[in-house]
Amino acid sequence: MVTVTIDGKSIQVETGTTVMEAARDLGIEIPHLCYHPELSASGGCRLCIVEVEGRAGLEPSCQLACADDQVVRTQSKRLSQMRREVIDLFVSDHPLDCVICDKAGACLLQKYAYEYGVSETSYDLEVSRSLFQDDNPFFLRDHKYCILCGRCVRVCNEVIGADAIELAGRGFESHVATPFDGPMIDSSCIFCGSCVQVCPTAALMPVSRRGKGREWDLDRIKTICGYCGVGCQVEYALKDSRILYAQATPDAPVNGEFLCTKGRYGWDFATHPERLTTPMIRRDMAYELGLTDEPWHLPDASPLAVQQPKIEDSFVPVGWDTALDLVAQKLADTVKENGPDSIMGLASARCTNEENYVFQKFMRAGIGTNNLDHCARL
Template sequence: MVTLTINDMEVKVPRGTTVLDAARQAGFFIPTFCHEPQLTGFGACRICVVEIPGMRNLPASCVTEVAPGMRVYTESPAVVEARRTILELILANHPLDCLTCEKNGDCRLQDYCFRYGVKSSSFSGARHEYPLEDDNPYIIRDMNKCILCGKCVRTCAQVPGRAVIDYAYRGFNTKIAAPMDTPLGESDCVYCGRCVSVCPVGALSYKRLQGVGRTWELQKKPVTCTFCEAGCQFNLLYKDGKVVGVVTTAPGQGRPLCLKGRLGLELLYVENPQPPQLKKDGVFQPVSWAEALGLEGILEKIAAQKQD
């Protein structure tokens, strides 16, 4: 065990614990964008910085391990000023369409700006003007809202054989992209939804849930997919007592997840689900539920057995 003080309170945690986890166990709030408990530490967004006397700068708490006798301050004037500056830098190149954003009410950027009183940015300059990417029937990408936290990249790479997206370009032009910067609909994406489930802002959203309801109108209920032995977890979204959608839990609990599982759960639980689409010769086309779920051959065998 390691003993340290956080905001003048003595705390004991196991050796190897990060400052972020130690603070949260002690009941102290630290904001995060790029951190996800089931992903490796990244330390990119810097919104989780804390003050530790003796260190040259404000370290990222999500990748800083505790040490005996360490003193940590999570809301010192220097820390609050740094977080406000980071939020202003993000807002300098972020659309302020919160009223119509699908993520309104469940957006960390919105929550942190409210907490720290950041209403606008004092920085000005060039802004991104990426086209809205909705060339596939399952995921919408608005790269103008991306804050480059990298959670989508890391959760996609967590499943062997995927790693469909990664950082591309440099400097101001840095963005998350598929190989050769092709649209998601032209990539090898399997639309499992892992990336959508971990996105802290409105850069990624489910196309089938556009306009269905505001986040505070939807209740979540966990459900286990039984289409294979992986036992992936999904959430059923309820509105007015009816299931209106199926979404991935963050970040899939290390399981592979697949579009087949989510479509199957939509067919089981959603009233009048949207017809499925699959890519054929590089183009998405409407298909039958049997084809989407890989049940065509099975249904034919069952029909033949009944005739016999």
């Protein structure tokens, strides 16, 4: 363990802890663009510089290991000037489109430009990247907003293990590239969207939110992804009660900032017009039970014809009591006629542990069978 003092506050940390990490533990935010707590430190942006007592130069705090009796300052006139210079360089190669940018309000470059009062560049503005790639249904790559922080590359390589993208080229030619700059679908990308999650600017954005609303207009709701038993926490951003995009949040206990493709992009069922919102009973059975006056008819069109089935032709919506009474009656009749082992229960990974526990109890103790299985993943 070593003891370090940052902005007058002392903290004891494990050997190897960086000044950036120790500062975060103390609740001190050091400006940063390329640093991300889940990724290795690349030391590329130089915005996280700090002063260390006894050293003349400025040090990048994301790569500086804490040392015993080290005294660090994260704020000073000199640091502000240097950070302003760094931001000035970034905005000399970045369109300051904040007034029309979907990322405004959630963009780290905008945040620091605001905090350090950089409203324009003192250099000649020269935006060196112009590639715009909308080659997949999940996210857009708008290279003119890219600040080459490398977070997307590191998350793809270090966390996801997909190795789909890399920093290619040199100088003004540098850009984030798939192999041969081909479409994402031809790369090893698994469309987890983790690169979009960690991108600090508008260079990577969900397709679904483009032009649909400003960050501060969106409502946010946290919930648990229902696709599998891992139970990842997901936060939906909504406009007018419709989901615009999904993301993970750092405080998610199971998944941190990461989601799989299903959790991040598979939410359109929530407001789909054909989503089932009430139990339904087959129309022929509902007619027999007197729940509808309209019997079921064989459709006029040939069953071989390609057609969009209409659910209301074959099913009748009913209340939960009616549906559950019918299921209970059918189960009781089947057990009576054919014995409990004529029934099998298939539990779902979309249920909670507790629900699956109750289900197996119901099958074993209620129905009296061990015919029980579970779809481990969808």
